[in-house]
Amino acid sequence: MQYDAIVIGGGPAGSTAAAVLATKGWRVGVLEKEKFPRYHIGESLLPYGYFTLERIGVLDRMKASHFTRKHSVQFVGASGRASVPFYFSQQLAHEASATWQVLRSEFDQLLLDNAREKGAEAIEEITARELIQPAGAVTGVKAIANDGAPREFHAHNQAFSFRVFITEFPQLKGDMTDCLIGNLFRDFRPLFDAVARFAAVPEPLPHGKPQATGEVLEPCR
Ligand SMILES: Cc1cc2nc3c(=O)[nH]c(=O)nc-3n(C[C@H](O)[C@H](O)[C@H](O)COP(=O)(O)OP(=O)(O)OC[C@H]3O[C@@H](n4cnc5c(N)ncnc54)[C@H](O)[C@@H]3O)c2cc1C
Numbered sequence: 001m002q003y004d005a006i007v008i009g010g011g012p013a014g015s016t017a018a019a020v021l022a023t024k025g026w027r028v029g030v031l032e033k034e035k036f037p038r039y040h041i042g043e044s045l046l047p048y049g050y051f052t053l054e055r056i057g058v059l060d061r062m063k064a065s066h067f068t069r070k071h072s073v074q075f076v077g078a079s080g081r082a083s084v085p086f087y088f089s090q091q092l093a094h095e096a097s098a099t100w101q102v103l104r105s106e107f108d109q110l111l112l113d114n115a116r117e118k119g120a121e122a123i124e125e126i127t128a129r130e131l132i133q134p135a136g137a138v139t140g141v142k143a144i145a146n147d148g149a150p151r152e153f154h155a156h157n158q159a160f161s162f163r164v165f166i167t168e169f170p171q172l173k174g175d176m177t178d179c180l181i182g183n184l185f186r187d188f189r190p191l192f193d194a195v196a197r198f199a200a201v202p203e204p205l206p207h208g209k210p211q212a213t214g215e216v217l218e219p220c221r
Contacts, residue, residue: 044101
């Protein structure tokens with residue numbers, strides 16, 4: 001299997017990178033270990049995501065979706081007190097100030113479908129295991145399908161579209177491969193480990209009430 005770029009992971013980052021590259025005419029392969037739609041945490045979008053959604057051509061689908069519109073956020077501290085609402089429109093005089101509270105299973109499916117429509121080949125239920133780097137440079141990926149079958153994917157342009165993220169994180173001075181491994185093979189790179197905890201907030205909240213449709217309450221503990 002020969003591509004110009006291989007993207008590991010079909011979440012929002014991967015499917016966005018794949019859509020952008022495919023739009024530029026690159027042959028892009030996306031390897032995704034899960035079968036979509038699948039559950040994922042991280043539903044509450046922020047206004048500036050609008051411009052990325054616009055760039056990859058899914059804005060109309062977002063506007064037509066059933067996702068709840070999100071106009072503001074309130075932070076709820078450990079004491080249970082909520083902050084004053086932070087209305088995005090007071091900071092950003094643009095329709096981007098109304099964003100969305102999405103269902104990630106549906107949102108991620110929409111983005112992956114969009115990458116496919118742009119020409120990317122997204123393969124689900126396949127897990128990237130190892131980078132192929134014959135002379136130090138990454139030229140592909142060894143993967144394993146969920147049925148246990150080993151697969152190899154090769155790419156001309158050293159494979160990966162993650163350079164954009166590295167430039168945003170200058171502290172990650174390492175080469176692209178380092179960052180890629182850090183992000184995708186966390187087991188082997190404890191430096192990049194992340195721990196997160198989330199819990200359901202009892203309904204109704206014991207304090208305050210959303211003051212407008214689309215107000216989102218964020219518990220901070
Ligand atoms: C508790 C919590 C709450 C959050 N809340 C918010 C929020 O409210 N709003 C917000 O914007 N963000 C939130 N986030 C962050 C948000 O979840 C992430 O920023 C977002 O999911 C990152 O997208 P991604 O595409 O980089 O990675 P992911 O969405 O994690 O996608 C990565 C994909 O890669 C696949 N994959 C992984 N390894 C392999 C492999 N080896 N081979 C093949 N496929 C692989 C996975 O199956 C997955 O589909 C939250 C995160 C946490 C932990």
